[in-house]
Amino acid sequence: MLHVREPRTLKKQNAESTLEISDITPEAARLEAYDDHERVWFGRDDERGLKAIVSIHNTVLGPALGGTRVWPHETFEAALIDALRLSRGMTYKSAIAHMPFGGGKAVIIADSKTQKTPALLEAYAEMLAALDGQYYTGEDVGLTLADADFLRERTPNVTGTTKGGSGNPSPVTAHGCFLGLKAALAYRRGTDTLTGVRVAVQGLGSVGWALCEELHREGAQLIVTDIDAAAAEKAKAAFGATAVGPDEILSAKADIFAPCALGGVVSRETIPALNVEIVAGSANNQLARHEDARLLMERGILYAPDYVINAGGLINVGSELAPGGYDRAAAMRKVEKIPATLTDIFQRAEARNRPTNDVAAEIAHERIEAARAG
Template sequence: MNALHKSVHHSAVFDHPEMGDHEDIVFVQDKATGLKAIIAVHDTTLGPALGGCRVWPYENPADALTDALRLSRGMTYKNSLAGLDLGGGKAVIIADPRKDKSEALMEAFGRHVERLSGTYITAEDVGVSPDDMEAVARQTAHVRGTKATGLGDPSPYTALGVFEGIKASTKFVYGSSDLSGKTVSVQGLGHVGHDVARQLHEAGARLIVSDIHAPAVLRAIDAFGATAVDPAEAHMVEADIFVPCALGAGLNARTVPQIQAKIVAGAANNQLQTPADGEALKKRGILYAPDYAINAGGVISIALATADSGDKLVREKTIAIGETLATIFERAAREGSTPERVADTMAEERLAKAKSA
């Protein structure tokens, strides 16, 4: 019994705390290329399970399994709330993307995706490049975001959705979506964060920016006349809106009491460290835009794009993220709930309706 099987056996797959309603968990390996991967299909009620492939040097297979289960469930909710006819899934490859990844390894992964006969559709995620997806696509048609199937880089659509979500949040809190004169702290200036900052600047907002990568900060200062702060202080500066676009779990017991802004609306995944942090934001009168609702533009572009369709439908569906968030905020206020709980409920309601149809 190899290490993969031993660790997973001892983690008791069916009793795993993240197992929930998962339909399929597939453990794959290819000795010739060194591929060791887990593909988790959470729910196919609305359609095939779409979710990216992540390459990460997990310390053990049990950690990889936990990640695959959590992420695949998250994709079910994201796709449902975004109004896509797709279920949720995720793949994780246990490897160091800088040392272990190869064309042959990604092709082997593609062959395993093909064996699932379209139940799971893969796409780019952490540690995976567009070239890697092209290698996967040589072995299976069940892949998105490639030259043949998409619009290329999904980050402009993620950024567009986040910007629309910020406007919806601003309207709910301040009575108008006008951002001119508003002070906005943008934490994380990667592809998405920089593009969100650009749109905020063009809308007349005053920007405070931060990133661990100094050149990204200098670029934003130069392009947008922004003020720079240390990334560790981005959440606590005096601002109207805090826009986290870096790593997850940034909203936690330490940071929430320090937030000065009235709105938290950004692109980062898994922003709340625990459900209690969402409650803490509500108690402090801070409006939180649920992460998987506001950052769905990327998955919308991956799901709906075809090589010859242009991006009209993708843009329309992405801009509608603002309307979805407005509905979430109004319902949360009416029910005395938190926006993230309402988002979950709305996603679950669509799934329940489809199951009973």
């Protein structure tokens, strides 16, 4: 069996190409997004087009688990920062959800529509296998269910597949977000009735679309946007939604803003334009900076911390690795605890006049330190 914890660089060569895996933790440590990450790996195979970063943040609770994002970052540093922030969020997500996993995330620097080839995915599968159980992965932006199946055929450390797994985690992520959104509404208004409630949904990928389906069934009025204009038009037809441009969604007059695309959209620059009571969506790293939650609080906007409300997918795929195998009913019972977790965070934050993400992070740290202490 191949181990890579000790070697700083590993080269795996076949007849066509060479996969090189390097430990870039020292390079990552120079960035502000670094948070005592345990190990950061960079995998490169020029012949097959692979440039991938696997960031392992913390494994006190268990092996690192997190999705793989395929995105054409303009710079290597931008991709590295993305991986660092996402993996840290996964640590908190597992801790809050009482899952026995640490935080990890991978970013493949590529355009998922034009550069994600079978050869690239094959090279990535070899990288995952070489990491020898340090990191389990699954779907994320740009990596589909079919891609996960492809990887699973080549390495065992892939979750959320149709072949031996629980299938597409996106509907479960969306359902947890839906339940969390209702919990936020109930906390703010005393009722979780969605009839007539205006929800501005940013991003109509698999999770955003599934969330819209649930919101529509309960009578919410949807305002939607997506970088793919055709997706927004489809939502108009399917849900009677109002479609707006990507630059308009942040200032749309609504009751709830649900970010369901990429992160960093809620910032000191965009918060003044928000015209909502609640921010509750499925995107990871919704805040550009941790401190931006205080700006939301000062404006009277209730924020559902992203790694709490969007934990449904993690809970579902993580349940595949439980002793005895996957039990969907047990997984869904855990997902249904998301509203109670959020309500507890909202109550603590209000009582202490603290931003909700500060309280959530404290809870996560407490659980990690308790596990570390044994």
